[in-house]
Amino acid sequence: MESIKASAKSQRMQVGGPLGVLLVTESAPLLLRMAEVVRSIPGLRLAGSFNSVAQAIDWLVWDRAGWHIAVVDLALQQPGEELVRRLLSQRRPGTVVALGDHLWDEVRAQCDAMGAHELLEKGDLAAFRGYLEARMA
Numbered sequence: 001m002e003s004i005k006a007s008a009k010s011q012r013m014q015v016g017g018p019l020g021v022l023l024v025t026e027s028a029p030l031l032l033r034m035a036e037v038v039r040s041i042p043g044l045r046l047a048g049s050f051n052s053v054a055q056a057i058d059w060l061v062w063d064r065a066g067w068h069i070a071v072v073d074l075a076l077q078q079p080g081e082e083l084v085r086r087l088l089s090q091r092r093p094g095t096v097v098a099l100g101d102h103l104w105d106e107v108r109a110q111c112d113a114m115g116a117h118e119l120l121e122k123g124d125l126a127a128f129r130g131y132l133e134a135r136m137a
Contacts, residue, residue, distance in 0.1 A: 020047030020066055021132070024056045024083065025073035025099060030123060034071065037129050043136050053078040060086055068094040069135065073122060074111070075101065084114045097131070 021038045023046070025031050031049050038046045047067040050056040053076055070087050072080045080098075087096050098116040100107045111119050120127050 018043050018045040019068040019135070020045050020094075022047045022056070022067040022070040022087075023049040024051075024053070024071065024076070024080070025122070026051050026076055027073070027122075033125055034128060037125055038132065041129070041132055041136065044132060052076070053080060053083045056083055057086055060090065066090075066092060066094075069097060069132070070094060071097045071099060071120070071128075072116065073099045074107070075099075075122070081114050084116055088115045095135075 021044055023031055023034050023038070025034070028051060031051055035046055035049050038044050047065060048056070048059050048063070050059065067087075072083055072087070074080060076083075084096055084098075087093060095118060096116040097118040097120055098107075098111040098114070099122040100111070100119055101122055103119060103121055108119055111117065118131070120131060
């Protein structure tokens with residue numbers, strides 16, 4: 001099973017150009033800090049940063065550059081489940097990472113049910129940077 005995941009990751013990485021990171025969270029200060037982290041890592045580009053589900057869904061309709069990693073806050077006013085569903089239904093979906101207030105098993109199960117199999121604690125910029133750097137390796 002691991003070889004399938006590695007194969008999918010390799011194919012996604014070989015698309016060319018820097019990896020696109022999409023950020024969606026309602027917290028403007030967190031959004032700005034996360035965008036700074038993305039811009040500070042060579043080989044990454046900020047595909048988009050939005051503070052609402054509606055903005056992100058509108059962007060998906062017109063986006064042609066694509067994204068590789070989408071980071072979606074679980075505490076969005078409008079449920080992020082619709083956004084996650086749309087992200088994963090794209091022609092070439094990348095990895096959806098959920099931001100949660102806690103890393104509890106219940107939160108992980110909720111993320112898995114939505115299709116976001118990665119979970120990071122909201123506000124932990126060191127973990128966010130580490131996750132992105134690990135994806136670049």
